[in-house]
Amino acid sequence: MIRSTISLLFLIASFPLMAQSNAGSPVEYLESIGSEFTKVSKELMSYTSAVSHGKSAKKIEKRRLELLNQLKQAEGNVRRLKPYERDPMLRDSVVEYFDLSYSVINEDYGKIVDLEEIAEQSYDAMEAYMLAKERAGDKLDRAYEKVDRQQDAFVKKYNIKIVEGKNTVSQKLETSAKVYHYYNKIYLLFFKSYKDEAYLLDALTNGKVGAVEQTKQSLLSSAMSGLGTIGPLPGFKGDLTLKTACQQLLAFYKDEAENKVAQLIDFELKRENFEKIKKAFDAKRPSERTQKDIDTYNHSLEDYNKAIPNVNKIYGDLNKKRGQLLDNWNKMSELFLNKHVPRYNG
Amino acid sequence: MHSNGTRSFVSLTKDIVELSENILNGFVLAGSHKVGYINLPSFYQQWEKGIGEGCANDVAKEIIKLKKERIDGLIIDLRFNGGGSMQEAFDLAGLFLDTGPLAILKEKNSPPFVVRDMHKGTIYDGPLLLLINQMSASASELLAATLQDYNRAILVGTTSYGKATSQVIIPIQTNTGGGEAKKTDEFVKLTTGKIYRITGGSYQKRGVRPDVYVPDLNEGLSFNERQSLYSLEADSITKKTYYTATTPIPSSTLQSLSQLRSIEHSEKINSLNRRLSKSISLKSGEFFDSFAETLTLLENINPKNSNQFKIQLITYDNALHSVNEYKKEDSERLKTSLEQNFLLQEAYNIVVDYLTIQKK
Numbered sequence: 001m002i003r004s005t006i007s008l009l010f011l012i013a014s015f016p017l018m019a020q021s022n023a024g025s026p027v028e029y030l031e032s033i034g035s036e037f038t039k040v041s042k043e044l045m046s047y048t049s050a051v052s053h054g055k056s057a058k059k060i061e062k063r064r065l066e067l068l069n070q071l072k073q074a075e076g077n078v079r080r081l082k083p084y085e086r087d088p089m090l091r092d093s094v095v096e097y098f099d100l101s102y103s104v105i106n107e108d109y110g111k112i113v114d115l116e117e118i119a120e121q122s123y124d125a126m127e128a129y130m131l132a133k134e135r136a137g138d139k140l141d142r143a144y145e146k147v148d149r150q151q152d153a154f155v156k157k158y159n160i161k162i163v164e165g166k167n168t169v170s171q172k173l174e175t176s177a178k179v180y181h182y183y184n185k186i187y188l189l190f191f192k193s194y195k196d197e198a199y200l201l202d203a204l205t206n207g208k209v210g211a212v213e214q215t216k217q218s219l220l221s222s223a224m225s226g227l228g229t230i231g232p233l234p235g236f237k238g239d240l241t242l243k244t245a246c247q248q249l250l251a252f253y254k255d256e257a258e259n260k261v262a263q264l265i266d267f268e269l270k271r272e273n274f275e276k277i278k279k280a281f282d283a284k285r286p287s288e289r290t291q292k293d294i295d296t297y298n299h300s301l302e303d304y305n306k307a308i309p310n311v312n313k314i315y316g317d318l319n320k321k322r323g324q325l326l327d328n329w330n331k332m333s334e335l336f337l338n339k340h341v342p343r344y345n346g
Numbered sequence: 347m348h349s350n351g352t353r354s355f356v357s358l359t360k361d362i363v364e365l366s367e368n369i370l371n372g373f374v375l376a377g378s379h380k381v382g383y384i385n386l387p388s389f390y391q392q393w394e395k396g397i398g399e400g401c402a403n404d405v406a407k408e409i410i411k412l413k414k415e416r417i418d419g420l421i422i423d424l425r426f427n428g429g430g431s432m433q434e435a436f437d438l439a440g441l442f443l444d445t446g447p448l449a450i451l452k453e454k455n456s457p458p459f460v461v462r463d464m465h466k467g468t469i470y471d472g473p474l475l476l477l478i479n480q481m482s483a484s485a486s487e488l489l490a491a492t493l494q495d496y497n498r499a500i501l502v503g504t505t506s507y508g509k510a511t512s513q514v515i516i517p518i519q520t521n522t523g524g525g526e527a528k529k530t531d532e533f534v535k536l537t538t539g540k541i542y543r544i545t546g547g548s549y550q551k552r553g554v555r556p557d558v559y560v561p562d563l564n565e566g567l568s569f570n571e572r573q574s575l576y577s578l579e580a581d582s583i584t585k586k587t588y589y590t591a592t593t594p595i596p597s598s599t600l601q602s603l604s605q606l607r608s609i610e611h612s613e614k615i616n617s618l619n620r621r622l623s624k625s626i627s628l629k630s631g632e633f634f635d636s637f638a639e640t641l642t643l644l645e646n647i648n649p650k651n652s653n654q655f656k657i658q659l660i661t662y663d664n665a666l667h668s669v670n671e672y673k674k675e676d677s678e679r680l681k682t683s684l685e686q687n688f689l690l691q692e693a694y695n696i697v698v699d700y701l702t703i704q705k706k
Contacts, residue, residue, distance in 0.1 A: 121588040123445045123466055199466055208399075210406025210441060211465045218444070218467025265410060272407070273666065280670035296665050 009044055009101055009140070015147070026158035029084045030151070033094055036074040040098070041169045043070040045344040048176050052341035054334060064105065071102040090150040097143045104136050112136045126195060172342040179340040182236045183333075189226040190246045190329065193253045196222045197322075200261065209268050212261065220257035226250045236340060245332035249325045256322075260314050267307045274304040370401060371680055372408040372663075374415050375690075377655030381697050382412035382420040383690070385680065389430030389438075389485040401430075402437035409441070409470050411662040419473040419697040421690070425503065429484025432512060432541075436461055439492045441469040442499070446589040448492050450542040451512070458542075458585040473700050474499040475693055478554065479562045480570055483507035490554045491543050497592045500600065500700060501556040502693050504564070508571035510550035511578055512539040542583045550580040557597040558604050560692050561615045563647065596703055603699050604692060611647070611688050618643050648686040654694055657681045 015037040047063040055063075075098035081091050103111045109132040118135065122128035155162060166174070196219040203211035227250045233243055281289065281297045347353055375381040384405060391400035405422070412420065429435075439448050440463040447460045476490050476499045487506045493499035518532040542548050551571050571577045621643065626636055659667060659677065667674040684690050 117586070120447075120460060120586065123462075196466065203465070208403050208406075209410065210403045210437070210469060213406060213410055213469045214441065214465045214467035216467070217469065221467070269407060269410065269662065273662065276666050277669050280666065280673070284669075293669050296669050300665055 009104065015151070026084060026154070027160055029081070030154065030160060032081065033078055033090070036077055036094075036098075038167070038169070040067070040070050040074050040101075041173055042344075043067040045169050045172050045176070045342075048173070048341065049344040052176075052179075052337040053343060054338060068102060068105055071098050071105065074098050075102065084154070090147075090154045093143070093146045093150045097140070097147050100136075100140050100143050104140055107133075109133065109136050112139055169344070172344055176341050179236070179337065183242065183337065185233070186230065186242055186246050187333075189230050190249060193219060193222045193226055193250055197253055197256070200257070204261075204264065207268075209265055212265055212268075216257045216261045216265070219253055223250050223253035223257060227254065236336070239336065239339070241332045242336040245325075245329045249329055252321060252325050256318060260318055263314060264311060267311045270300075270304050270307055274300045370404055370408065371677060372412060372660050373677075373681065373684070374412065374417065374658045374660060375421075375655040375694050376658050377694065377698075379418040379698055379701060380415060381655070381694055382409070382415065382417040383423065383657075383684070384408050384412075384420070385423045385684075386427055388427055389432075389434040391431045391434060400434045400437075402434045402441065405438055406441055406469050408660070411660045413470065414662070415660060417472070418701055419475065420470060421475045421477060421693050421697065423477045423690070424482045424486040424490065425477050425479040425689075426481045427483070427486040428481065428507075429486055429509070432485055432488065435485035435488045437464070439463070439489050440465050442471075442474060442493060443496055444468055446496075447544045447587040449488060449544060450546065450583055450585050450587065451539055452542065452583060453539040458583055460544075460585065460587055473697055473704075475697055475700075476501050477689060477693055478503040478506045478556060480504055480507060480553075480564050482554075483571075484509045487549050487554045488541060491549055494554065494557070495544050495591065496589065497594050500558065500595050500597075500696060501554065502558045502604075502696055503556050503560055503689065504562045505553040505555050506549070508549060508551045508553040509577075510541045510548050510580075511537050512541060513537050537578070540578065540583075542585075544587045544589055546583050546585060546587075548580045548582055550578060552580050557595050558600045558696055560604060560608055560689055561612050562689065563615055563618060563644075565615075565619070596700075599703060600696055600699055604696055607695060608692060611692075614643070614647050618647065648688050649691065654691055654698075657685055 015034060043063075043066050047060070047067045050060045050063040075095055078091055078094045078098065083091055100112060103109070109115065109129075113132055113135040115128070115132060118131050119128050122131050154160070196215065200212065200215040200219050203215045227247065230243060230247055230250065235241075235243055277297055277300045281293060284293065370387065371385045373383045375383050386401060386405065389401055409420065436448050443463055445463050445466050447462055449461045451459045451461055453459075474493070476493065478486065478490055478501055482490065482503075483506065487509065490499070490501055490506060494501055513535050515533050515535050517530050518534055519530060540548070540550065553570065618640075621640060627633055663677075667677060
């Protein structure tokens with residue numbers, strides 16, 4: 001979740017860092033705002049690097065707190081700037097952006113979106129969290145667009161020439177943005193089916209055939225949709241490892257839902273059928289039982305007994321294969337980010 | 347006692363018979379298309395089998411068996427289903443809806459609460475038809491209204507009962523003067539809540555209106571929520587719900603096609619309703635003559651046999667029926683009455699019409 005959260009802030013790399021100075025106040029004003037973006041960019045890249053390169057949870061959390069601290073400082077510093085020639089629009093748009101960014105990194109989505117409304121639109125808490133994050137991201141994008149517009153207006157008004165150029169940090173952030181854009185696309189395809197399988201496993205534990213069939217259909221639908229979407233996706237700079245790991249998992253989920261769980265449901269129906277036949281058979285006095293009754297009873301018992309070892313094998317095979325593929329997915333995710341996200345030690 | 351006033355004598359044999367009024371029945375209507383049919387007598391729960399065991403799970407199992415028969419459509423018969431467990435109704439609605447709100451509940455002094463589908467995914471996404479009549483009440487109406495609001499089912503029959511309230515049954519304790527409450531045989535049934543559709547509207551006193559109206563004998567009876575002296579009034583509620591309805595049902599087209607087939611049936615129903623609304627003489631000869639005439643009219647309401655389909659057992663159930671004679675007799679009895687039921691035949695025709703429209 002951290003990985004997809006930090007990706008919401010990569011627009012920070014887009015704020016211009018340098019203006020052609022004609023030794024005037026508007027340039028200094030713009031540069032003082034730009035310098036806050038630079039400081040935040042450094043902390044963001046430091047945090048991104050920690051998350052992407054297998055650092056310990058403690059180190060990641062340390063970087064996160066440093067980023068939060070920097071965002072708070074940046075917000076405060078920009079807020080204290082006097083409006084340039086009484087026009088607070090640029091300053092206020094930047095303050096709003098830093099404030100929203102803080103809430104996003106802090107995952108305090110309640111400050112940004114209406115959580116009650118989101119809960120009403122969501123199937124469960126996890127879906128609500130994903131939707132809240134998506135909405136917060138949208139709001140953050142719009143806030144940055146506002147900064148962009150205000151900056152454009154400011155530059156035009158004071159005839160400032162922006163010098164195109166990126167420093168090391170902004171280049172690394174841009175590269176990271178591309179990596180995470182690709183990663184998130186594939187991650188979401190994986191996560192949707194992963195979640196649906198969790199619901200299915202829950203239903204299997206509870207033993208209600210109706211719920212198993214429902215969740216099975218949901219998993220089949222998301223796995224097939226995922227396979228359809230991921231198929232045409234290219235690798236990332238020729239790297240197909242992440243895509244392949246996801247495809248293998250989705251294919252597993254599809255087979256699980258389409259073939260394996262269908263057999264488990266059949267078994268439950270066979271078991272129930274046998275119990276009903278047995279009850280009716282036992283209720284008859286031995287003298288009343290016909291040969292047809294005996295044959296029917298024996299046949300349903302044989303049917304049921306034959307199915308038991310198959311069911312045990314299915315559960316065993318599924319558990320083993322699932323474990324292997326999830327381990328592979330986690331490993332490939334780590335390797336992918338480690339390979340493509342630039343390192344940065346601040 | 348026969349309708350002509352004569353008497354016959356029969357012997358009864360004492361035996362153990364399994365109660366079947368709570369158990370649903372499923373069949374295949376095999377004609378130009380195969381349509382599954384499930385008769386649901388009530389929204390029962392089976393506490394002795396464990397939590398969550400009830401009619402919704404039984405319907406789910408029946409549908410899984412029917413899918414193996416490769417059905418093109420499904421009919422669920424809620425006629426004369428007076429309701430039962432609301433939770434079972436919610437679970438049953440959830441079988442046909444992927445996710446989303448199912449109803450809005452309101453109790454006194456509490457804010458409105460949106461009941462949601464507990465399980466993601468559906469168990470059947472083909473054409474679905476619900477049969478309702480004036481005796482379909484409470485949980486039946488909840489199911490019908492919810493599926494109607496999502497455009498997920500075609501409702502066929504007559505307007506339902508009109509009960510959109512929920513009750514609890516509380517024992518009246520008598521432990522005045524302190525001490526342990528005495529066991530009591532006296533209870534009070536208390537209305538504690540109102541149920542609203544996901545649109546915020548209500549079927550209280552109004553009933554749920556079918557998409558395709560087919561006249562029914564019971565429509566003439568003054569037996570619905572409106573007749574109850576102290577029933578609550580219909581109102582609406584303001585509560586935002588988020589749901590996505592599917593493509594609207596082509597009700598007008600289906601109604602027109604059905605009406606052409608139902609002209610004769612409607613005339614018979616109207617004639618019988620007129621007859622039943624008149625007073626009846628209690629003089630012996632006149633009473634039995636009148637009774638015999640009414641019975642003849644009743645017998646002629648329904649066709650002798652269906653030309654459109656044969657009613658078949660679900661293949662899965664064949665073995666059980668061969669061992670369990672009561673289950674077999676019960677099924678045969680229901681099969682016979684269904685084969686001669688005009689409304690079921692019309693429901694089958696409507697499913698076929700719908701499939702034809704969808705192909706275009």
